[in-house]
Amino acid sequence: MQDEALLRIVDRVYDSILSPEDHGLVLDEVMRVTNSHFMVLSAHRPNSPIQPLFAGDMTSRRLDGLAEYAAGAFATDPTAHFANKCPQGGLFATDHQIDRDQHAAHPHVKWNRHYLGNSHWTARFDVRDGMMFGVSVHSRSPDEPHAEDDRARFEMLFGHMARAWRVAGRKADLGSHRGAVMLLNGAGWVKGMSPAGQAMVESGQGFRVLQGELLPQDSRCRTPWREAVWRVSLPTGPDEEAMLIPHGDDRRPLAVTISAVSQTHAFGARARDILVRVVDRDAAAADMSRQLGNLWNLTPAEARLAQTLLDEDFALRRTAERLGIAYSTVRTQLASIFAKTETTSQPELTRLLARLSG
Known part of the structure; x- marks a missing residue:
């Protein structure tokens, strides 16, 4: 493949940072130039469950296989084991990491052959800031691994994909936020x-x-x-x-x-x-009663109750004692607050009030 064509794909990798809708087209290009027919991508914490993204021709058999993978077949995936054991290892390739005699008998190789149509694949990993970015490409050939030039193109393109991934996840500027x-x-x-x-x-x-x-x-x-x-x-x-x-x-x-x-x-x-x-509820001394009343048309008593519930960690009996009202009154007013704020539980109302108080 000519260098100019490969460089155009590299340009598209970086252009897609600002155009996520082009990701699929870029992945198709990477598969095409590496002689691959299927791709698995993920970004996850090392040694935690993988939430993969799949690209390629999704036949009904492959969809069945991916559902089986998510249901537990990932446990036999040698790529995942290698990545978690050697997160800085860089390259995984079946013809490098799996002995020839073991390859034919390996349960995930058999699964891969049955559902994805090939018995060899190549993967790369990049670890930054506690997250592992990985891409695995699957050879078009049912039985042969990627050729060396295909693998070299994949390794080069993966380096740019990993760099684009890091750029897209750059630090955020929260300097203007008051809370x-x-x-x-x-x-x-x-x-x-x-x-x-x-x-x-x-x-x-x-x-x-x-x-x-x-x-x-x-x-x-x-x-x-x-x-x-x-x-x-x-x-x-x-x-x-x-x-x-x-x-x-x-x-x-x-x-x-x-x-x-x-x-x-x-x-x-x-x-x-x-x-x-x-x-910090001790630092947030402002009374929200008027704000709560205006937002949801709470009565003054309901607004005071909502404020006090937040102050008292939603301890209903302690709130009743602090306000000098009956416990049954607290429960009745709380039911009205739920209805007016369109919340259904104490944790949900707590989150809502906590956001407002911040």
């Missing part, structure tokens, strides 16, 4: 922070950044925190979760929302970016 917010990638690494978020982290109030990852100061919260971030990062995960994170002193816990935001990553980066909003 304490942090933007994370799917691995929980910080991509940007508002000035208030930066000040909160630097002062050790609830959070710290450890080797690029945003983590609660309280180590007991780190496992549930990472699990929540991981769930929200998945394309099939919840759009938002909420947590209470210890402040680090005798003050009340910080109210934290973990929300998925639209992604601009190029080429199969399926993990969503995450916006973290932190509300």
Whole structure:
């Protein structure tokens, strides 16, 4: 293939950063010049479940195979094992990593041959900021691996795809945001922070950044925190979760929302970016009662209740005692608040009020 034609594809790789609708066309070009008929792309945390993106001719058999892959066939995928074991290993190729005698008997090779129509594939990996970007191309030949020149073209093009992926995921500018917010990638690494978020982290109030990852100061919260971030990062995960994170002193816990935001990553980066909003309820002394009443036509009593519920961590009996009203009155007014704010649960209403108070 002439160098000029290959350079035109490289140009399209970078042009597609600003035109995600062209990604499919670029992937088709990469498959064409590497003599491939199928491609698998993913961006995920090492040693976490892969959420792959597939490109190529999707026959009914392949669709059946991809459904089976998602249901558990990935567990035998030698590429995934290699990537997790050797994230900086760079190149995986079946004719390099799998012994000839083992190749014919390998369960995933058999699966690949049956559903995808070939027994050889080549993959590359790039790890940055806790996320692994990987691309696997599958040879057109049913039985032969990619030729050396096809593999060389793929390695060159992958380098540009990985660089475009990193550019698309560059750090965000949150300098104009007034609240304490942090933007994370799917691995929980910080991509940007508002000035208030930066000040909160630097002062050790609830959070710290450890080797690029945003983590609660309280180590007991780190496992549930990472699990929540991981769930929200998945394309099939919840759009938002909420947590209470210890402040680090005798003050009340910080109210934290973990929300998925639209992604601009190029080429199969399926993990969503995450916006973290932190509300220091002791610092947010402003009374929201008037604001709540205006937004949802709450009565003064309902607005006071909503404000107090947030202040008291939604402890209904403690809220009743603080307001000097009956517990049954709290429940009746809360039902009215749910109806007017179009929320259906205490966690949902908490997230709504926490966002407003920030």
